[in-house]
Amino acid sequence: MKILMLSHMYPSPVNPTAGIFVHEQVQALRRLGHDVRVVSPKGWAPPLLRRWRPYRDVPGVDHVEGVPVLYPRKLTLPGARLGPRNADAMLWAIRRPLGRIRTRWPFDVIHAHMLVPDGWAAAAVGAELDVPVLATTHRADVLDLPGRSDAQRAQVVQAVEAVDQITAVSAAIRDAAEALGSPRRQAQVVPNGADTSVFVARDTREARRRLGLPEDERIVSYVGKLVPRKGVDTLIEAMGRLATRPAGAPLLVAAGIGELRPDLERRAKELGVADRVRFVGKVPHDEVAWWMAAGDVFVLPSLSEGLPTVICEAMNCARPVVATAVDGTPEIVRDGETGLLVPPTDPDALAVALARVLEDPALAARMSARAHELGLSVYTWDANAARHVELYEELLAS
Numbered sequence: 001m002k003i004l005m006l007s008h009m010y011p012s013p014v015n016p017t018a019g020i021f022v023h024e025q026v027q028a029l030r031r032l033g034h035d036v037r038v039v040s041p042k043g044w045a046p047p048l049l050r051r052w053r054p055y056r057d058v059p060g061v062d063h064v065e066g067v068p069v070l071y072p073r074k075l076t077l078p079g080a081r082l083g084p085r086n087a088d089a090m091l092w093a094i095r096r097p098l099g100r101i102r103t104r105w106p107f108d109v110i111h112a113h114m115l116v117p118d119g120w121a122a123a124a125v126g127a128e129l130d131v132p133v134l135a136t137t138h139r140a141d142v143l144d145l146p147g148r149s150d151a152q153r154a155q156v157v158q159a160v161e162a163v164d165q166i167t168a169v170s171a172a173i174r175d176a177a178e179a180l181g182s183p184r185r186q187a188q189v190v191p192n193g194a195d196t197s198v199f200v201a202r203d204t205r206e207a208r209r210r211l212g213l214p215e216d217e218r219i220v221s222y223v224g225k226l227v228p229r230k231g232v233d234t235l236i237e238a239m240g241r242l243a244t245r246p247a248g249a250p251l252l253v254a255a256g257i258g259e260l261r262p263d264l265e266r267r268a269k270e271l272g273v274a275d276r277v278r279f280v281g282k283v284p285h286d287e288v289a290w291w292m293a294a295g296d297v298f299v300l301p302s303l304s305e306g307l308p309t310v311i312c313e314a315m316n317c318a319r320p321v322v323a324t325a326v327d328g329t330p331e332i333v334r335d336g337e338t339g340l341l342v343p344p345t346d347p348d349a350l351a352v353a354l355a356r357v358l359e360d361p362a363l364a365a366r367m368s369a370r371a372h373e374l375g376l377s378v379y380t381w382d383a384n385a386a387r388h389v390e391l392y393e394e395l396l397a398s
Contacts, residue, residue, distance in 0.1 A: 003036045
């Protein structure tokens with residue numbers, strides 16, 4: 001089958017980890033024997049503005065680990081200032097390129113990531129080319145975007161009703177999509193996964209030696225952006241609470257970048273735990289598994305999530321997870337079985353849950369084993385790809 005993947009989120013030489021989850025899905029589809037090519041519009045950069053230079057450095061055409069990728073230019077403004085016109089800009093960016101590709105390489109289906117702008121634009125082009133369109137909704141497109149303006153809500157509704165098949169990363173996101181409009185077919189839940197060639201169970205001491213971490217410490221690992229939605233401020237507050245317990249605070253190793261880092265470092269110092277928190281910055285994707293393996297427990301204190309790929313990855317690394325019970329997270333973190341769930345923005349509850357895992361090795365071992373088992377059986381990109389192929393085939397047969 002020839003599959004045209006459309007996503008404004010996709011790795012490039014300028015940002016090799018952007019949309020890495022889409023690339024992993026593409027690779028899984030290719031392992032199943034399908035021919036997959038990617039179109040990933042990137043911002044058009046005014047030539048005289050230095051801060052836009054990264055956009056100019058993205059090539060027009062490239063290969064990412066053997067995957068052919070076209071990067072057409074798209075009108076973009078910082079801070080989402082285009083509003084509802086962003087979807088129009090996506091359509092203008094892809095209409096002619098997809099038409100030209102179709103004449104040379106007659107793809108069978110378009111798979112778009114995000115209902116808006118990608119799915120909305122893909123539906124219009126798919127109708128023109130008589131090609132079915134499947135769109136995956138992740139989170140922001142159905143939870144955040146509809147609240148920004150009536151026009152953007154209307155676009156999301158149009159996308160829900162125009163694409164031929166919707167897949168959602170979790171039941172919570174599926175329900176949010178179906179509450180907005182009437183899909184042509186029942187939306188299907190197809191959870192995210194992990195690359196099982198990278199995210200595997202590893203020896204904790206070996207991981208710590210590799211990363212220069214103390215071998216005899218209790219370590220909590222976090223991987224993600226340092227932005228408000230990820231709730232890392234609550235995690236720092238929880239570290240302060242843990243410091244008052246008899247065992248003291250564990251070592252928190254946080255991998256990721258974001259605008260909150262200075263504030264988080266300042267607050268850690270105020271709480272007296274600055275020496276117990278290590279911000280290690282951006283980590284190459286193929287190194288993330290080592291940082292997960294180095295921890296006794298993985299934590300994700302987000303305020304909102306679709307279905308967090310990072311938890312799929314931690315489970316496949318055989319790590320128990322402490323996470324907030326938001327959106328799709330409770331569908332993957334089974335409380336007391338593969339990890340522990342806590343309310344968002346509650347540092348006391350988060351501290352108690354982390355202490356429970358860290359101070360009960362038997363509980364941690366049971367949850368690690370079950371997380372690994374469930375991760376390998378359900379939350380892999382191979383499983384995700386196989387289910388999507390079934391849906392592609394249903395579209396082509398209808």
